[in-house]
Amino acid sequence: MAKHTIIFDKRPRILSTGTVAGPKECAGVVGKYVDKALADDMFGESTYEKAECKMLTYAIGKAIENAGMKEEDIDMMISGDLLNQIISASFAARDFDFPFLGVYGACSTMSESLALAAALIDAGYFKRIVAATGSHFSSAERQYRYPLELGNTRPPQSQWTVTGAGGTVVADGGSDIAVTGATFGKVVDFGITDVNNMGAAMAPAACDTILTHLRDTGREADYYDLIVTGDLGALGSRIVKDLTWEKGVDIQPNHVDCGEIVYNVIEDEFQGGSGAGCSAVVFSSYLYDKLKRREINRVLFAATGALLSTVSSGQGESIPCICHAVSIENVR
């Protein structure tokens, strides 16, 4: 059987985060914790895509600043996003004078980049790496679905792409919050073809990676104060709890989904938030604050991604999904 989980002997630390989110998001749980709450989701730019890129650039720069560091202290950035050819990440990287590792894991990008950053630091190759991602409702909507101007009705199983970005500085020391392990997921496809039902499509991947992580580490689910998924939404969260329960693991008491909690009042968001920025912002602001305050001390952060494109769906394909998980613990 393939080996999925790495335990990091040197336990790389999360030094800081940087976060920014849009007005709808800041009306919810992350509003009090983000570094910048946007009054206008255009962020002073002329297009949604440029606004998304600017948010990501801001989150990376702010994370570095919050670590008390300068650009030249950083060895690398690992980032990706939802836009075609991950242009937000690539154009953000253009503004920084350190190497760039582009990744694509759709909405699992935050845990994928955190896992890779921790691995490259744990191995001793680098000292400080920024892991970051983001998304924008309006750029995602027009790329993946319909032009906003059409005013299409959204089905009840749909989610709302989070406008926001989050970055973290992972380092070889300097904080008590450590990335202690990572479980890399495999692609799981349960045959869902409804592109509006991402939660159902991604839940089996989350189930697979969470169970693999617990098996590989010999831990029970209650080892963690929180098992955090990225953007399964309300329906997807119910499904992942059912699926793990069927396999004899009860994550119900300590499971929370970033997409399910990101919006306080549900109007058009239906199942909740989604997008790479969803777990990035919720983890890097709200949950990171709880970790720093020691209200929680052990988190399994398992963001999921739906690896479809409009072309694959148009050609009748189902939706392959993935989940990468990192365990984050207070180690003092």
Place this chain on the structure above:
Amino acid sequence: MAKHTIIFDKRPRILSTGTVAGPKECAGVVGKYVDKALADDMFGESTYEKAECKMLTYAIGKAIENAGMKEEDIDMMISGDLLNQIISASFAARDFDFPFLGVYGACSTMSESLALAAALIDAGYFKRIVAATGSHFSSAERQYRYPLELGNTRPPQSQWTVTGAGGTVVADGGSDIAVTGATFGKVVDFGITDVNNMGAAMAPAACDTILTHLRDTGREADYYDLIVTGDLGALGSRIVKDLTWEKGVDIQPNHVDCGEIVYNVIEDEFQGGSGAGCSAVVFSSYLYDKLKRREINRVLFAATGALLSTVSSGQGESIPCICHAVSIENVR
């Protein structure tokens, strides 16, 4: 200054490769060396995208088979491609029961995935990883440029996306061909906005990473038998030789570009081949064969990527580019 280069103490080995290419490509230099030469670039599929995915799946499976291994011997695959949301890689990963790390580096994907695979093996996290990528002329053309049916005239500075895929098995031993180091590139943007002139856009990134690699390792250019770029084409190759020369480094005697050599007879291909599959196929077939025969023993493999999208170009942006380099040496 950010640290760009890793020297791999354990020198992970390239165990095997698997390659497939289209008819136009197999009329050229790789024809004698690929595992499968396609008579029809549809590869029995109904769409170009599905053909591209099938090529990548084939290359991964064949690399595993050529290593004398089975699927269950592999710990992970690292892959990406040019299609939106890297669907070729994601859908190829669906066919295998090991973890998947999605990366995006455009045409630099082969060196990016090789560098990451070597790092994760050198660190002792995994034993055997497949690094793979591919591209398809017809899927790239209709995604990035125009529908083929339009019959658009191609400008003389343009290149031809290679139809093909290549995969390698990187392992913790078992061969004399080692990945001895990796240099991760930063984004370089010289302000080129002509989407048909990728060679000119990417050459400065290649120059930056090659010079950084030589500086970090204290090596002269003639340490390497070959300094191999990915798909700069004829014009881009001239530019990278000029740019490095201006910096006091002469790569002219040992530089070769996969895009410049992949097609024997230039008809519509103008500057030569391009695409993630270009360096993947040329390296994994033709150059790998020369390494095995010890006709060459030290190669710096520096594939470049143009990190644009149709949206970024449409919004007036220039083309940010990147180059990741791996040094590959016979170490017996």
